[in-house]
Amino acid sequence: MALWRSFQCLPLRVRIWIVVILAPVNFATLAFLGHPGSALVAALAIAGIALNIIPLWRDRGFTTAMAIPHVLCWTPLVGVLASLLFFSDVTLAAGYRYFLTVLLACDLLSLRWDIPDTVKWLRNRRTVHGP
Numbered sequence: 001m002a003l004w005r006s007f008q009c010l011p012l013r014v015r016i017w018i019v020v021i022l023a024p025v026n027f028a029t030l031a032f033l034g035h036p037g038s039a040l041v042a043a044l045a046i047a048g049i050a051l052n053i054i055p056l057w058r059d060r061g062f063t064t065a066m067a068i069p070h071v072l073c074w075t076p077l078v079g080v081l082a083s084l085l086f087f088s089d090v091t092l093a094a095g096y097r098y099f100l101t102v103l104l105a106c107d108l109l110s111l112r113w114d115i116p117d118t119v120k121w122l123r124n125r126r127t128v129h130g131p
Contacts, residue, residue: 006061023049025106032099036090040080045103048073064124067117074107074114081107 007015026049029042051069059065081104084092092100 002060003056003062010062021106022110025103028099029103032096035096036088036092037080037084038096041077041084041100041103044073044077044080045107048077048107064117064121067114067121070107070110070114071118074111077107078104078111 010018026045029038029045032038033042048070051073052066055063055065055068081100084090085097085100085104
């Protein structure tokens with residue numbers, strides 16, 4: 001119940017971003033298993049979300065600490081995606097290439113917010129949203 005209240009205290013645009021775009025796009029990596037690099041892509045994408053269980057449990061709510069797993073997992077993911085999309089000689093199926101481009105844009109945008117949040121958390125150690 002406390003987690004739900006904490007989630008509800010986030011700005012509406014953040015809740016929509018998390019539920020409609022961020023989580024679905026990262027979990028959709030599972031649909032592309034079997035494509036080149038897909039196991040590493042899926043592992044990093046999902047780890048960035050799954051590891052948020054730690055700060056959620058520890059802080060009993062949504063905190064800026066939740067940015068840390070994103071930074072730790074999605075920074076290398078961005079490198080993997082850039083390598084697959086722009087530097088690899090491997091031929092990617094059109095649908096997979098399009099999906100990787102969407103995933104790259106999504107996680108880069110998230111990191112745009114997550115890196116400052118990580119720095120903020122490291123400075124303040126804890127900022128809880130909600131009661």
